[in-house]
Amino acid sequence: MTIPKVVHPDEVYTERTTESLAHMERAREVMPGGMTANIKHFTPYPLAIQRAEGCRFYDMDGNEYIDYLMGYGSLILGHGHPHVREAMMRQIEEDGTWLFGTPHEREVTMARRIQKYFPSMEQIRYANSGTEANLLATRLAMARTGKYKIAKFEGHYHGAIDSLLVSVHPPQTDAGFHEGPHAVPDSGGMSSEVVDNAIILPFNDAKSCARILEQHKDELAAVIIEPMEGGVIAPKSHFLQKLRQITEKLGILLIFDEVKTAFRTAMEGVQGIYNVTPDLTTIGKVVGGGFPFGVVGGKAEIMERSSPLRGSDIFAGESSPEQQPCEKALFHSGTYNGHPLILAAGLATLDILESEFESLVMRTDRFREELSRIFKKHGIPMKTVGSGAMFSVLLTERNEINHYRDMQACDHDSRKKLDKSLFEAGVYTKPGNRYSLSVAHDDQALMQTLQAYDRVVPEALL
Ligand SMILES: Cc1ncc(COP(=O)(O)O)c(C=O)c1O
Known part of the structure; x- marks a missing residue:
């Protein structure tokens, strides 16, 4: 019997993201560590993203991801929401300038x-x-x-x-x-x-x-x-x-x-x-x-x-x-x-949120429950913490998470490994980061994510 080779997620990652690597090599020539913000870095190198729409984005190799980072939580309507786009165009047209x-x-x-x-x-x-x-x-x-x-x-x-x-x-x-x-x-x-x-x-x-x-x-x-x-x-x-x-x-x-x-x-x-x-x-x-x-x-x-x-x-x-x-x-x-243009974008965002926020929270709650069910099925201790349209996935047996030190005691290495394995299944958040949902995360995207978890959790963690 041949023993299957255990593939480290970084190996799969580097095979699929050669353009991101090439980009980072160019970026390092002009920016310290290739970064404009240290928070964007992770090992072996971060994905370089080229295009986005709704709840999805695409890296330089053309790989598609459902994005749960959402601009570190900022993009609660998803990428490129038409109402925000129109409000910004209108601001420029009506005011004749943007400042x-x-x-x-x-x-x-x-x-x-x-x-x-x-x-x-x-x-x-x-x-x-x-x-x-x-x-x-x-x-x-x-x-x-x-x-x-x-x-x-x-x-x-x-x-x-x-x-x-x-x-x-x-x-x-x-x-x-x-x-x-x-x-x-x-x-x-x-x-x-x-x-x-x-x-x-x-x-x-x-x-x-x-x-x-x-x-x-x-x-x-x-x-x-x-x-x-x-x-x-x-x-x-x-x-x-x-x-x-x-x-x-x-x-x-x-x-x-x-x-x-x-x-x-x-x-x-x-x-x-x-x-x-x-x-x-x-x-x-x-x-x-x-x-x-x-x-x-x-x-x-x-x-x-x-x-x-x-x-x-x-x-x-x-x-x-x-x-x-x-x-x-x-x-x-x-x-x-x-800034007038930013205020126009912010106001347009709040317009939509006022009618959509409640259902976004309900969808997020259901999604968290489904994730917990998948981990339970595979016998892996996991807990989600958070509220509203944002939560974190913690690999831990603890019942209570009350502060930073409880959080530190969770298994962050496995969580990062899981996140990198999920890349290959088209699910993205920065390894170890929170999940921020948006109104663009529809049932299809959430279902695709749950299916990815169901497949990847036992592969990555057992
Ligand atoms: C709670 C909190 N305060 C302040 C900041 C800093 O905000 P910014 O990155 O817009 O400067 C952040 C950023 O993540 C934050 O989460």
Whole structure:
């Protein structure tokens, strides 16, 4: 009897994706690692995509995939949705340009639309990414409180901002106890001062949070949190309410980073599900319809700090009658803030979502159940975590996943191996990443995915 050769998924991958490899070799000549964003990298090299439509995309070798990465969750209508396309064409035709560099109508229309779902965002500012939105939110908190440290949670990502690029993905060996996590930098090029100043909190552990926050209350401007960790780990019962009470009592502002979750976990975000009102909220991804966009909003008295009517502004040549002497307005600017074309795309996205979101969530729930059934049939422990139109597939026997460390204890190597094996069956997410569904993921695509799983799971994991 001949023993069948065990084929590593990378071997199949390299055979099918020679054009992606050739592309990456060219890209490496002009970009570090061939990348414009480190997050796009995976081994042995990422797929280079050439064309997309609906829920599918095609790589440079012509291979077809059902895309579950969906622009890291941004494309909730799928690729190239006609309503978004038309709205953008209309914006250009009606306005005659795509950038005014002045106030314009869509800025207010979008703000009102966001407030319909996020009433906590009493006043709103636009930025060009989730990262920029968080940069503004933390500065607003500092201006409001006169304190200069920000506490963040272990395992939470808020963009590449020095003070927040700490303990996003710490190795367990360096991170100390869960109840009092050490700060671990996530990047080269960060000063030791940034790490020394970082205050790290454990998710879903209100008692430890209360202790750490009490200890640092005099230096803390704000706590920033992904209220659904990584967009997929739910807060325990009353955790967010307790965090709200603790921060209020200690005079620390609470920032909800809902960049991943706004209009994806629920139209009203995690704050809507759990009925908790943060002081400031940042959103991005879906609300920009797949374009670079970020939004900060919150209590008027905090947001007002950035009003140019308030005090001297670095570029202002004149003072306003309301100006209070010796007070600087918090500086926030950006050539492209409130970009008309992006606002048109975002508004068109929300138009469609308003009627489609509920059925998208129902389809996602059914799909998760079917996936679980397949793993059960093959006797492989698996759990999906998430909410709304986003979830993660975890290979684990654990019943409860409460925070980053529980997540780390799952079998990530096998998950990545499975994901690469699924490529060959035409199913794509970046290995190890979340599944983000879109309204374009129809029954046929979901069925094709389930059939692929049914075939690949035993091949890859048994
Ligand atoms: C929760 C969260 N905050 C902030 C960001 C940064 O957003 P952007 O990539 O638009 O800068 C991300 C990106 O994934 C995110 O998931």
